[in-house]
Amino acid sequence: MLKDITSELKVLIDKQKLDSRIHELAKQISTDFKNKPVTLIPVLKGSIFFAVDLAKELDLIFDMEFIEISSYGNDYQSSGNITVKNDFQGSSSDKHFIIVEDIVDTGCSLSFLTQYLKKFNPLSISTCILLDKPERRKVNVATNYVGFTIPDKFVVGYGLDYCNHFRNINYVGYLEN
Numbered sequence: 222m223l224k225d226i227t228s229e230l231k232v233l234i235d236k237q238k239l240d241s242r243i244h245e246l247a248k249q250i251s252t253d254f255k256n257k258p259v260t261l262i263p264v265l266k267g268s269i270f271f272a273v274d275l276a277k278e279l280d281l282i283f284d285m286e287f288i289e290i291s292s293y294g295n296d297y298q299s300s301g302n303i304t305v306k307n308d309f310q311g312s313s314s315d316k317h318f319i320i321v322e323d324i325v326d327t328g329c330s331l332s333f334l335t336q337y338l339k340k341f342n343p344l345s346i347s348t349c350i351l352l353d354k355p356e357r358r359k360v361n362v363a364t365n366y367v368g369f370t371i372p373d374k375f376v377v378g379y380g381l382d383y384c385n386h387f388r389n390i391n392y393v394g395y396l397e398n
């Protein structure tokens with residue numbers, strides 16, 4: 222059984238800060254895409270808590286399509302070897318795609334996804350990221366909406382996992398190196 226790391230976690234972003242920033246992001250996206258056809262594309266699994274809270278606050282008419290990619294080499298960093306795991310139903314070419322991701326670290330996943338989604342001929346592709354870890358970037362990638370810029374720490378909670386666990390922690394915490 223996996224060791225419980227909950228008591229070792231330090232709070233980086235508490236629930237109140239998450240809520241109020243997500244409210245701001247939703248307001249901005251609702252303004253920018255007013256009266257436009259939107260497909261929200263949460264990236265499974267990490268973005269799911271963020272995507273649901275964001276979606277509930279969007280003042281837009283939109284559909285949702287989920288995409289699942291595998292990118293992790295080990296527990297702490299991306300392998301850079303990325304594949305799409307599900308049969309993504311990129312419905313039509315008359316939508317603005319908004320990718321919703323939990324975190325951008327090296328940038329490999331988001332860069333891959335942006336390229337992959339181009340083949341569905343969307344009207345545009347934007348990215349909405351909860352956490353940006355710019356210090357570890359390897360690939361230059363556009364981030365249109367960013368919740369928080371964070372230091373180079375391994376973070377857990379609010380969708381982000383350690384060994385596929387602890388996603389349900391209702392704040393973003395980190396493990397001290």
Ligand code: IMP
Nearest residue numbers: 267299325326327328329330375376381
């Ligand atoms: P990238 O391809 O290196 O940008 O990594 C992006 C993916 O790696 C994210 O979608 C997360 O699933 C995972 N990831 C990166 N940093 C962390 C972290 O600090 N905690 C948990 N998952 C992370």
Ligand code: MG
Nearest residue numbers: 266267268323
């Ligand atoms: Mg992820």
